[in-house]
Amino acid sequence: MKAPLLTRSIVRGIFLVFCFILSGVTAFATHLRAGNIIVKRIGTCDAKKYSITVIVYTNTLNTNVLFGGDQDYLDFGDKSPRILIPEIGPGHPNYSVIDAQRGIARAFYTVEWTYGGPGRYTISYVEPNRNEGVLNMDNSVNTTFYIETQIVIDPFLGCSTPADLTIPPIDRACSGKAFFHNPGAFDPDGNDSLSYEMVVPYRDRNATVLNYRAPNDPKFYVDFNTGNETDDGPPVFNINSLDGTITWDAPGFAGEYNIAFIVREWRKVLGKWVAMGYVRRDMQIIVEDDCNNQRPDLEVPEDVCIEAGKTLKETIIGTDPDIPPDKVKLEAFSQIFEFIPSESPATVSPDPAIFQNSPGKLEFEWHTTCEHIREQPYQVVFKVSDSRSNGVSLVTYKTWRIKVVGPAPKWNDATLDISKRQATIKWDPYFCVNAEKMQIWRKVDSTSFRPDTCQTGMPDYLGYTNIATIAAKTASGTQVTQYIDNNGGKGLAPGAMYCYRLVATFPLPDGGESYVSKDTCVGPIPADVPIITNVSVEKTGTTDGQIRVSWKRPFDANKTLYPPPYTYEVYRAIGYTRGTDSTLVATLSDTTFLDPGLNTEESIYNYSIAAYSPGSSLPIKFVGASDVASAVRLDTKSQVGQIQLNWTAVVPWSNQIQDHPRHLIYRGPEGSTESELVLIDSIDATIDGLQYTDKGQYNNTPLNEGTTYCYRVKTRGGYGNPAKIPEPLENFSQIICVQPGDSIPPCKPILTVDLLDCDQFKSQQNSCFGSTYSNVLNWSNDAATECQSDISSYRIYRSATPGGESVFIAEVPAVQTTYSDTNLPSFARCYTIVAVDRSGNESEPSEPVCNDNCPYYELPNVFTPNGDGKNDVFSAFNIRDYLESCSNPEECVIPQNLIEKCARFVEKVKFKVFNRWGQEVYSYESGSENSIFIDWDGKNSSGVELSPAVYYYVAEVTFITLDPGSSTQTFKGWVHLVDGQQ
Incomplete structure (x- = not known):
């Protein structure tokens, strides 16, 4: 139970007097309350030019000390000399009083700065001193005020523009009532995500203020164990890491408290989030007493996606629960209100905000355009305040997320050139002329998929392949509206029906993509060559493995030119795709072949079939060859209590077809043969993709650590031509065995890089005008084979300097032991590599290896x-x-x-x-x-x-x-x- 209000007030008064006596100075003296540094990029990333604004909130009571002046330094973080900020006070255009009663003014200073090259720069501002009387640090009046913002300029990551914060860093709270605040942050780049973390205020770089206490420290409460608003628990103080809402439930003693938090910018690079710049905000919360008030509430819409070109209208409602209810004021904060008129900003009404009778309404309207499309949603922070003439008003914040997406491209025509086995697909001029690229996706067989709201781009699980990403416009600005697909010059696979979809993408830094189009189909392609239908692993073994290969005769071949019966040659190679190393393994007249004596446990095989006609005279005629098809390769990832299966096959048909979507999962104990495995489950490959997680669903029997489980998968697919090529085409993977819960990492790989020979490089004719370069990496495993047997992949990391921050650049399968890092602006890079096993365990990083440039400069005389x-x-x-x-x-x-x-x-x-x-x-x-x-x-x-x-x-x-x-x-x-x- 909390102490009576009078008693709590007396205790707080004694506490404050005690603090002032300790400080030895007059209360409410000099002078800085809160602030942060906002940095905005000017022009392109290559220009490396930024606008830097230091924003502070100052105390105006019993002091004439101004923002700026002697000892007030702005440091650009690039080892250039610090600069003094000039004094800014009353009468200056960058100065304004925002609360005369409480002595709060706002001042700012802006300067432009150009950086000399790539780097991570921490821009900082330091000034003596903070205002007197801050409760949660010692001797605030003699404590330096320090804020900083960090930017990143990197040739690989691009430039960062740290978050802009739209809600001031000074706020009022009420003792005993839960306090909420949101900084209203947004990412100006549009393609980055923001996170929030509470930190300790600084008095200088890497130096915290003395004896900082969190606002919910027991020192600030009469009864800490009932310090929350509902009197049934201790007070809490935290920040939501995702939306930035600060919660203090509830403040204790009245007075001024300073806190600090970081708004960090994250960028997705090659599938991984990389930390970019940040803003470190120092904030002041003024807690006042005697708050006989209840907090107002907000009703905001659910998060929404809207197609560019459409108008979004919503009503936000604010209510006050007091009887009679207080008036309420509704405000909205977001970058979408700051767009210039030609950029179609969002609007709210009433604007400016006014106090209304409860329930109050705020009408929101935004006519979106294609220029608003971006990868990350826009955040709108709504605030409702109540009006109290005899006390502190309370507020509530809520965040609404709006994602603007591109409309789906629309088809115009699709035709098939049978003689060339190529398709010409055409689409209407795209609605959004600012689209940068058009992705062209292809799949064998059609699907009726339609995206859900907010489901942009092409879902991975549908089985489409991105066959091309082309510029949306020519150099002259004309929209590109067609594409010719000849399958990379090989021609489309005979017997198959091909279906296409489009996705428009938009330029960085905002990024973003459209909804996927409907599909349009061509074919089937005439089957004038053999049509391979099965490459199925019938037996798993290292020396006695077997694969069954089946095909259909060339039923659309010209029988006058190529009269049957046909003779077939079966060619085999190792890997998913065909190189130049295929081997003739059989010649026969049948349309199926069992290939024995293979290492199907460790190797992947692919096959093709060539057909010959005896003709009316010798020599026999070559009819044609089928497309190449690989066996199904099953891989596993062991986890605690479960095993994840993934399978892959590179085939001319589709293994994700709508009419026969289910793939079958077989399992058995260690040592099981194919016939001893039991069907335990199936998955819909058009929804789940080619993966399955065994959590012991079969017979509700949990998986046991230390027990080996063996798996095999049957895929089902088709050519989209069931009248002539019956479906489903069923093919088995090899058997693979694994234990759940493996925690033993692989051995550390041994990495090398093809080092640059400067003498050789300088003698090359093209060494003077190269603009992009490549580094070739090679690696091998440690001789200790016991920790190498279950490696599934390798992850490659790159840094710009020795010991610098490593960035993930690629993950390659275990069968690959070389990698070419291409399109580099120079050779100067360092690399490490880690091995990853099927359980996701990572090895220690390899020893770093570096390649360097061969610089040269000579002047004549x-x-x-x-x-x-x-x-x-x-x-x-x-x-x-x-x-x-x-x-x-x-x-x-x-x-x-x-x-x-x-x-x-x-x-x-x-x-x-x-x-x-x-x-x-x-x-x-x-x-x-x-x-x-x-x-x-x-x-x-x-x-x-x-x-x-x-x-x-x-x-x-x-x-x-x-x-x-x-x-x-x-x-x-x-x-x-x-x-x-x-």
């Missing part, structure tokens, strides 16, 4: 700036003139001595020229539109031509290398400026 077009400027050695004269630069023949001297892997150049008396006559720095080649025209910095003479230079060149600390080199030399007319 003579030039003749006489305007004759020959040697007119002083430039680093390069091959620009040769490239400009070639229609195909990679076929240009460039003098070998110039190849070896050309500038390579140069990030920036600072260049100064001095006369013989040591006076600087010219300076130059690359960047923006300035070239790294310098191209000095012989004039001084004022544009006046210099006299022919010998001049001396210093060039500070920063190369792109692994070690930033040693990447800058200084070149000193002389150059003879020659008149050229002599």
Whole structure:
């Protein structure tokens, strides 16, 4: 039970007086209450330019100290000198009083800054001092106020724009009543997610304030065990990590409390979330007493998806439970209200907010456009406040999420060219002209799938393959509305009906995608070659495995040109797909073949069938060959209490068909043969995909750790041509055995990288004009085979510097032991790799391996700036003139001595020229539109031509290398400026 109100007030008063006596200064003195730094990118990521705004809330009671001035430093985080923020106070346009009664004013300072290169930069502001009387830290009036925001500029991750926070970091609470607050944060980039975490306020970088206590510390309560609003439990204080709502249930002693929290930005890169920048906000909560009030409530719509081009209208209702009810004021905060008029911002009415009789209404309306499409939903934070003339008003926050998605593309036509075995598919001009790409998906056989609301893109489980992603527009801006599918030049598979769907995608940073289109189909393709129908593992073994291969005769072949009966050749290769290593394993007249003596336990096999006609005379005629089809490969992932199965086959038919969707799951004890396995379950492959998790559902018998279970799967598929190729086509996987709950990780792999040979690289004709590069990785396993037998995949990580933050870039199957990291801006990268077993256990990372660039820079010692077009400027050695004269630069023949001297892997150049008396006559720095080649025209910095003479230079060149600390080199030399007319 809580203490009586009078008693609690007396206790709090004694507590506050005691705090003030300890501080030894006048209450309510200087001066900073709360704040944060908001950073916005200006222009493109490559520009590395940002607008930085420091926002603070100051105390105005009993103090004339202003924001900014001596000792008030803004640090850009790039080792450049700190700057002082000028004093900003009454009369300044960046200053405003927001609550005169409580002495609260807002001030801000904005500056633009350009960063020199990639990096993770922590921008910070420090100023003495906080305002007096903050209860949950010691001696606040003599405690420095510190805030920071971090940005990331990375060539792989892109640039970060940390969250913008729309609701001020100062709020009022009522003692004994639960307090709620939301910062109203949003991601300006649109494609990132935000998370929230509570931290301790700072007094300097990495230095917390002294003796910080959380606001729900027992020190601030008469009876801590009944400190919540309902008097039945201790108070809680936390922040929702997903939506940022701060809950304090409930405040104790009246007074001022400061808290801090981080709003962190996360970006999805290659399927994994990577931490980007963050905002560290320092916030003040002013708790007041005597709150005989009940909190108002909000009714907000459910989270929604809306198709771009449609209008969203909703009514938000705020109510007050007091009798009689207080008036209520409803407010909304979101970036969608801040769009300029041409960007169709959302609106609310009434605006500005007013107090209304309860229930109050806020009418929301937003006419969405294609420019609003993005991957992440927009967040609208609603706030309802009640009106109390004799006490503190209470508030409630609720968040509404709105996702704007692209409409589904619409088909126009689809035709089949039988002679070329290719399809031409056409669609209407897309509604959203800002779409960047059009994804083209293909599947054998049709499906009636229609996406649910908010289900954008192509679901993985439907079995479609992304055969192409093309630009939505040509270079001239005309929409692309057709695609020709010839199956990568191989032609569409005979016997099959092909169906297509489209998904439009939108450019970063917002990203986003459309609903998937309906399907459109062509075919079936004439079956004028053998049609392979079965590649089924009949027996699993390392030396005695068997695979049954079956096919249908070429029933659409021209029997005049290719009269039956036909002879068939069966070809086999290892792997899912065919390379150049196929082997003839049988010649026969039948349409089925049992292939014996195989290692079906460890290897994957694929097959094709060639048909021959005897004709009327020798030699026999080649009718044609089937498409390649692999066996079904089953893999497992062992987990505690369950085993996950995944299976794959690369075949010309579909194993996810609507008429026969169910795949069958068989299981048995260790040592079971195919006939001893029992059917335990089935899955709908068009809904669940090609996976199944055994949790002991069969006979309700849990799986036992230490017990080995063996599995086999039967797939069922078809060509979408059941009249001529009966369905379902049934094929078995191999048997695979596993125990649940495996916790033993694989051994650490041994990784190598094909290191760059600089002498060889510098001699190559294309080394001077490469714009993208590749690193080839190779790995092997430790000799200890007992920890290698169940490896299922390898995960590859990359970093830009030795010991730098590693980023996941790829996961490859266990059968693969090499990987090419392509489209890199330079070779300078480090790598590690981990092995992953079927239970998801990861090995220790391999020892890191790094490749580096071969940087080079050389300057000549003579030039003749006489305007004759020959040697007119002083430039680093390069091959620009040769490239400009070639229609195909990679076929240009460039003098070998110039190849070896050309500038390579140069990030920036600072260049100064001095006369013989040591006076600087010219300076130059690359960047923006300035070239790294310098191209000095012989004039001084004022544009006046210099006299022919010998001049001396210093060039500070920063190369792109692994070690930033040693990447800058200084070149000193002389150059003879020659008149050229002599």
